[in-house]
Amino acid sequence: MAKKDAKSTKKAKATKAEKPRDEIQETPREAAAEAPKEATKTASDEPKIGVYICHCGTNIAGTVDVEAVAKYAAGLENVAVSKDYKFMCSDPGQELIKEDIKKNGINRVVVASCSPKMHEPTFRRATAEAGVNQYLLEMANIREHVSWVHEDKDIATEKAKALVNAAVRRVYYHEPLETKQVPVKSATLVVGGGIAGIQAAIEIADSGNKVYLVEREPSIGGHMMQLDKTFPTLDCSACILTPKMSTAGSHPNIELMTYSEVKDVDGYVGNFSVKVKKKPRYVDFDKCTGCGICQEKCPFKAPNNYDEGLGERKVIYTPFAQSVPNVPVIDAELCTYIQNGKCGACAKFCEVGAIDFEQKEEIVEVEVGNIIITTGYDQFDASPMYQYGYGRLDDVVNGLEFERMISSTGPTAGRIVKKDGTEPKKVGIIHCVGSRDINYNEYCSRVCCMYSIKFGHFLREHLPGVEVYNFYIDLRCFGKGYEEFYNRALEDGTIFIRGKVGEVTNVAENDEEKGKLVVQVEDTLINMQRRIPLDMVILGTGLEPRKDAAEVANKFLVSRSKEGFFLEKHPKLDPIATATDGVLIAGCCQGPKDIPDTVAQASAAAARALAIVTRGTVEMEAISAVIDEDKCSGCQVCVTLCPYKAVSFDEERKVSSVNQALCKGCGTCVAACPSAAVTGRHFTLQQIMAEIEGVLV
Numbered sequence: 001m002a003k004k005d006a007k008s009t010k011k012a013k014a015t016k017a018e019k020p021r022d023e024i025q026e027t028p029r030e031a032a033a034e035a036p037k038e039a040t041k042t043a044s045d046e047p048k049i050g051v052y053i054c055h056c057g058t059n060i061a062g063t064v065d066v067e068a069v070a071k072y073a074a075g076l077e078n079v080a081v082s083k084d085y086k087f088m089c090s091d092p093g094q095e096l097i098k099e100d101i102k103k104n105g106i107n108r109v110v111v112a113s114c115s116p117k118m119h120e121p122t123f124r125r126a127t128a129e130a131g132v133n134q135y136l137l138e139m140a141n142i143r144e145h146v147s148w149v150h151e152d153k154d155i156a157t158e159k160a161k162a163l164v165n166a167a168v169r170r171v172y173y174h175e176p177l178e179t180k181q182v183p184v185k186s187a188t189l190v191v192g193g194g195i196a197g198i199q200a201a202i203e204i205a206d207s208g209n210k211v212y213l214v215e216r217e218p219s220i221g222g223h224m225m226q227l228d229k230t231f232p233t234l235d236c237s238a239c240i241l242t243p244k245m246s247t248a249g250s251h252p253n254i255e256l257m258t259y260s261e262v263k264d265v266d267g268y269v270g271n272f273s274v275k276v277k278k279k280p281r282y283v284d285f286d287k288c289t290g291c292g293i294c295q296e297k298c299p300f301k302a303p304n305n306y307d308e309g310l311g312e313r314k315v316i317y318t319p320f321a322q323s324v325p326n327v328p329v330i331d332a333e334l335c336t337y338i339q340n341g342k343c344g345a346c347a348k349f350c351e352v353g354a355i356d357f358e359q360k361e362e363i364v365e366v367e368v369g370n371i372i373i374t375t376g377y378d379q380f381d382a383s384p385m386y387q388y389g390y391g392r393l394d395d396v397v398n399g400l401e402f403e404r405m406i407s408s409t410g411p412t413a414g415r416i417v418k419k420d421g422t423e424p425k426k427v428g429i430i431h432c433v434g435s436r437d438i439n440y441n442e443y444c445s446r447v448c449c450m451y452s453i454k455f456g457h458f459l460r461e462h463l464p465g466v467e468v469y470n471f472y473i474d475l476r477c478f479g480k481g482y483e484e485f486y487n488r489a490l491e492d493g494t495i496f497i498r499g500k501v502g503e504v505t506n507v508a509e510n511d512e513e514k515g516k517l518v519v520q521v522e523d524t525l526i527n528m529q530r531r532i533p534l535d536m537v538i539l540g541t542g543l544e545p546r547k548d549a550a551e552v553a554n555k556f557l558v559s560r561s562k563e564g565f566f567l568e569k570h571p572k573l574d575p576i577a578t579a580t581d582g583v584l585i586a587g588c589c590q591g592p593k594d595i596p597d598t599v600a601q602a603s604a605a606a607a608r609a610l611a612i613v614t615r616g617t618v619e620m621e622a623i624s625a626v627i628d629e630d631k632c633s634g635c636q637v638c639v640t641l642c643p644y645k646a647v648s649f650d651e652e653r654k655v656s657s658v659n660q661a662l663c664k665g666c667g668t669c670v671a672a673c674p675s676a677a678v679t680g681r682h683f684t685l686q687q688i689m690a691e692i693e694g695v696l697v
């Protein structure tokens, strides 16, 4: 492709051709360049490129002289038509492209607009609908890469021209590619049995499709099961959750795999093969009647995780009374029979002979079309925040500990008591502990303001006459009914003090403070430092990614945000998909959220999975790597580096090959191959070099 002198194009006459519509700016070929084009340009087998410059309202046009870019493009080699338009992604915008393809014989398309992440599918579709292969399209990102990052219009315009030139040169070498349709397995794997996982599983199962619900704890339920009542409606958490848990437990289309974890995932959208590790419960599922005698007779105790370690459970235990499944599990590390053959009381007293010390770990393989990850969150550990005294001072508790304390099924049977057994008369609740704090987590955890206000309500309900102080930075009552809930708390007499707490101490400065926890805070509404003596302090601890989030992300090939939560494909337009097709996310594993948002996201993920299952097939992206076997030296660098496990090595023929269904076309193997045996379809050396040359002209 002959290089064009950019300067000569700049000098092109500004004569405008007639505009098909008011907003459409068309720069005819001949108006842009004074010199006549080469004869080869119009030959029917030659690329005939249409260039379309989007204004994106004023998003691009405010900073880039779009008309000048269109005029410049019209003068580029092989460009037959160049137009600018207010919104290329709109229907009339797409029609422009289609019309030119049909009427003017355009056979390659360049759209200069926003990021291809946003609208490449839109323009590919438009191109294909008009009869041109969708891969004969190239986009130049003149919004994110130009207008949004430059202020100087001249500089921005010149850069936009360079990017358009690069795209024109690149698209010249594009080749038509064909996508493939592959059949989809109808079952779905849901990983994590909190409210998100339960909701998604039930919705899919109700549609008549099979679900494997994998939960690593002995029971499903997640954190919601630990809550007493839920804001803002104050409905009892267990009362609304347990019916869903038992539906999930007894649904004919749900195979519950509790006390289990995913070990390995292979395959691609529509065709995943998953190995699930089932830990031994040492209790026979089929024989156990759930009578509880084994737990009664077990002589050994351990801290109860479900009660946040505030209470105790037996070594053979069900986490809580409404556990699903209602079959106990033996904590092998603490069981004296499993460790050294002594005791065995559970087995002696079990009338149906359900205790089975011979059980071993099992690996079960399941075939699924989609995977929904719903592994939830961990509560922020406040102990590193020395100033708040958590773990160091008595009667400083975190959010979930307080939830368990006020629950009638909790370790104190719903009594709010200090460590010495007395009831507190003055309680402080500190907001934003571990959230909105650049030393820990910069983000807002979105539920702590509301649950802190809820705690005020519980305190007054359980302890009439108690004084409740909420120490807040800002109050974020953003949900339906949330502001009203806050107003009720104000009317009920909760005291709100705006200021970040500096310290919680038990060092008294006067008689009033003796034996108390003292909160030192700057009250920013009255501009005063205050010391407030209290009997109990509750920390509004935030939500964090699970500690093993990185491991889980690697297993399922999903990315993580800088905070560590699983990263959605697009924060606005695709908040449930991930970069790996067929792997969806929902609930707090994607980011902190309340129960209504968790449930909504889980239902959305279920609907997305079902859409794929119902369609029956999925289209595989044609951009992928191909290996030239003649050049392959068999070094296997590609096999080791491929992040999608798409490259395998044929031991007999001593060459690597790419599974086209797994390959995402990321190009890692292309760049790494020392023999240059791998080519990236749609990213050939010729295409990339043409693009680089284009941008450097």
Ligand SMILES: Cc1cc2nc3c(=O)[nH]c(=O)nc-3n(C[C@H](O)[C@H](O)[C@H](O)COP(=O)(O)OP(=O)(O)OC[C@H]3O[C@@H](n4cnc5c(N)ncnc54)[C@H](O)[C@@H]3O)c2cc1C
Pocket: 191, 192, 193, 194, 195, 196, 197, 214, 215, 216, 217, 220, 221, 222, 223, 224, 227, 229, 230, 231, 232, 260, 261, 262, 374, 375, 376, 377, 378, 379, 399, 400, 403, 447, 451, 454, 541, 546, 552, 586, 587, 588, 589, 593, 594, 595, 596, 598
């Ligand atoms: C103190 C406190 C009070 C709250 N009060 C309210 C309230 O009143 N109202 C409200 O709307 N929201 C409230 N919330 C928020 C609420 O807890 C969450 O919105 C909800 O629990 C999120 O559900 P989830 O299913 O996404 O996650 P989780 O509840 O965390 O469930 C995740 C599940 O996945 C399992 N899991 C984790 N990793 C794996 C793995 N690798 N393999 C298999 N299983 C795995 C876990 O064991 C768990 O069962 C509160 C939060 C806190 C901290």
